[in-house]
Amino acid sequence: MNVDTEHCVRVVQAKDARFDGWFFTAVLTTGIYCRPSCPVAPPKVENMRFYPSAAAAQQAGFRACKRCRPDASPGSPRWNERADLVARAMRLIADGVVDREGVPGLARQLGYSVRQIERSLNAELGAGPLALARAQRAQTARLLIETSALPMGEVAFAAGFSSIRTFNDTVREVFALTPTELRQRAARGLATATPGLLSLRLPYRAPLCxxxxxxxxxxxxxxxxxxWRDGAYRRTLRLPHGHGIVALKPMPDHIACQLSLADLRDLSIAISRCRWMLxxxxxxxxxxxxxxxxxxxxxxxxxxxxxxxxxxxxxxxxxxxxxxxxxxxxxxxxxxxxxxxxxxxxxxxxxxxxxxxxxxxxxxxxxxxxxxxxxxxxxxxxxxxxxxxxxxxxxxxxxxxxxxxxxxxxxxxxxxxxxxxxxxxxxxxxxxxxxxxxxxxxxxxxxxxxxxxxxxxxxxxxxxxxxxxxxxxxxxxxxxxxxxxxxxxxxxx
CATH class of the missing domain: 1.10.340.30 (Hypothetical protein; domain 2)
Structure with missing residues (x-):
């Protein structure tokens, strides 16, 4: 892991949103981790710890901040800029390969041994492929909890969890809230959802033309x-478990995304591919x-x-x-x-x-x-x-x-x-x-x-x-x- 502490401190103190997703700030006194632009007053320098991925912060025992939602920040541009082993692995993990084929499947696609991949990811990101995939499952679960009326059991399996217990434990550990509490918080002030559609906000680093x-x-x-319909780009999606239809509309501070999926297990993959396309x-x-x-x-x-x-x-x-x-x-x-x-x-x-x-x-x-x-x-x-x-x-x-x-x-x-x-x-x-x-x-x-x-x-x-x-x-x-x-x-x- 190569994190420039002095630079990170300056970014956090400036609340610079350009670096959201580049790294994450953990606070020893509260046990939470945040994006650099978190609106809460910056902690004392001696209480800050910096991690190159949300998975690494979670693995170290920190839970996601409820104010800035660091798990929903834009992804690191490093995986778009590079074509080395770590960058290729991260693109495949985002596309759900570990959930579908396990770490051996990831290794086969990359042409490296499991040990080489785990060593490379841990060295740069502070977390291995399983931890990175787990962090992605947690974010998918949160999206389904907050944007759908699905029973929690269906949410758990759609997000890729092998059991209800693992789902409940992971959500409580990462977000410090139960799944039901997450849904209750999200329901306040939200408009009624269109049946069959998931409505999401895709963040990006400004500016965007x-x-x-x-x-x-x-x-x-x-x-x-x-x-192009009603001010949105719409298209069909071929996904691992079925098909989908997405509508993407540019807004001042995000991309409005409406998704219809034949199989909800494809949610995180559909989001990843839409982010990649845009x-x-x-x-x-x-x-x-x-x-x-x-x-x-x-x-x-x-x-x-x-x-x-x-x-x-x-x-x-x-x-x-x-x-x-x-x-x-x-x-x-x-x-x-x-x-x-x-x-x-x-x-x-x-x-x-x-x-x-x-x-x-x-x-x-x-x-x-x-x-x-x-x-x-x-x-x-x-x-x-x-x-x-x-x-x-x-x-x-x-x-x-x-x-x-x-x-x-x-x-x-x-x-x-x-x-x-x-x-x-x-x-x-x-x-x-x-x-x-x-x-x-x-x-x-x-x-x-x-x-x-x-x-x-x-x-x-x-x-x-x-x-x-x-x-x-x-x-x-x-x-x-x-x-x-x-x-x-x-x-x-």
Whole structure:
């Protein structure tokens, strides 16, 4: 564990919300742990202890503060910025791998021994994979307790607990309240919930510019799978235990999230994937500070700070869509994807909107007839080659994927060049340094700003933007007059 005590003390005394989720402050005299921005008066320095994860604080015997709810703070941006073993493990744990497959399953996906993974996580986070997964289960339980009317027994098993007793003990230990007391506290002043929907608030580090984030998702949305309705981006979700439908709406200080799930065991995974798609755990201040150092980008950052990188809830889905979008317009790419959805997607019922299908799984796409695709033969071969590589595991784009290896294997496939590979690296893999200097929109923006416009020269210039070049792409794209750069008006078709 590497925690700079002096720096942490200054952050806590300043109540700096930018560091919520980076570390947690435990107070010896009260036995609680808080986020750095907790509104309660800071404790004496000698009574502070700092932990790099909520799980580590819980494991040390501290319970969550009832005022600042540290367990619900934004996640650490470290897991978005890095591709080492710990970061890959944390992304997989957030996606529920330990709950579904245990620590051995986590080790298999990462290609390391259980002992190596436990040693690495304990060294950096002060807690092993089981403790980290337990902390996530506790947060899921709290969400279900506070946002649903489910009986506590159903909450316990939906959150991943093996018994009612373990559920009760964990909730009391982590929150210093019984499950019933948590529900009673949350019920005060809350509006009546819509039956079948869970209403949540997804926190983020300010600032957040929603224009390109939601504009991109809405403008490129696949009919039947995605839509913009009532000021919210809605889409279907393929989840481990069933399907889901989510509506995400930008608010001044959070993202309003409404979820409908076929199986409540998928709650924490659905939340994690939505946070990933919206890049909510990013550190926008660090990104914008670095990019503002370039005189060409500084005015763009000052005009609309806090741009995020729109990602995906399904890495394989986006890779398929990236191939469909090669050398065609956004509208044509949506049309190609909609045809795939109609032919191979699974139908779903959406009583609150117009969604009709899940995007086809890799297994379903493996059966498609290339001759039925209305596109050039070379692109058909590119698509079927990608599907085969995803199906047999040659290419891994999952949340625990090695970014460098994934790039190498994608480039080895027929029809894959830098534009497609870097687009997938940016949106499927979540690499914050992915860069597409050959993109037409980037070229036009570079010319308008007086930056080098050839791919080689712009790549050389962009070295000063590392490791945030994917965010620089968002700022450069935003100079153009395209629907991806603005929030939609009205509902999508």
């Amino acid at each position: 929603p224009d390109n984030l939601f504009g991109h998702l809405a403008a490129t949305g696949v009919p039947g799978v995605e839509e 890049d909510l755990d990013a550190d926008p201040v660090a990104v914008d500070d670095l990019l503002s150092g370039d005189p060409a980008l500084a005015p763009l950052v000052a005009k609309a700070p806090g741009r995020r990188v729109p990602r995906t809830v399904d890495p394989a889905e986006f890779a398929v869509r990236a191939v469909l979008g090669q050398q065609v317009s956004t509208a044509a790419a949506r049309t190609h994807a909609a045809r795939l959805v109609t032919a191979h997607g699974e139908p779903v019922d959406d009583p609150w909107g117009g969604l009709t299908h899940l995007f086809p799984s890799v297994e379903a796409l493996s059966t498609l007839d290339p001759e039925a695709l209305a596109m050039p033969r070379t692109r058909r071969n590119t698509l079927t080659g990608l599907i085969a590589a995803l199906a047999d595991g040659t290419v891994d784009l999952g949340f625990g994927a090695d970014w460098s290896e994934a790039r190498t294997r994608l480039l080895a496939l027929p029809g894959f060049g830098p534009w497609t590979v870097e687009s997938i690296a940016m949106r499927s893999l979540g690499d914050p340094d992915a860069f597409i200097p050959g993109d037409l929109g980037i070229k036009l923006a570079a010319e308008a700003l007086g930056l080098p416009s050839t791919p080689g020269a712009l790549t050389a210039h962009s070295a000063a933007w590392r490791p945030w070049r994917a965010y620089a792409v968002q700022y450069l794209w935003a100079t153009g007059d395209h629907a991806i750069n603005r929030l939609p008006i009205g509902d999508s078709a």
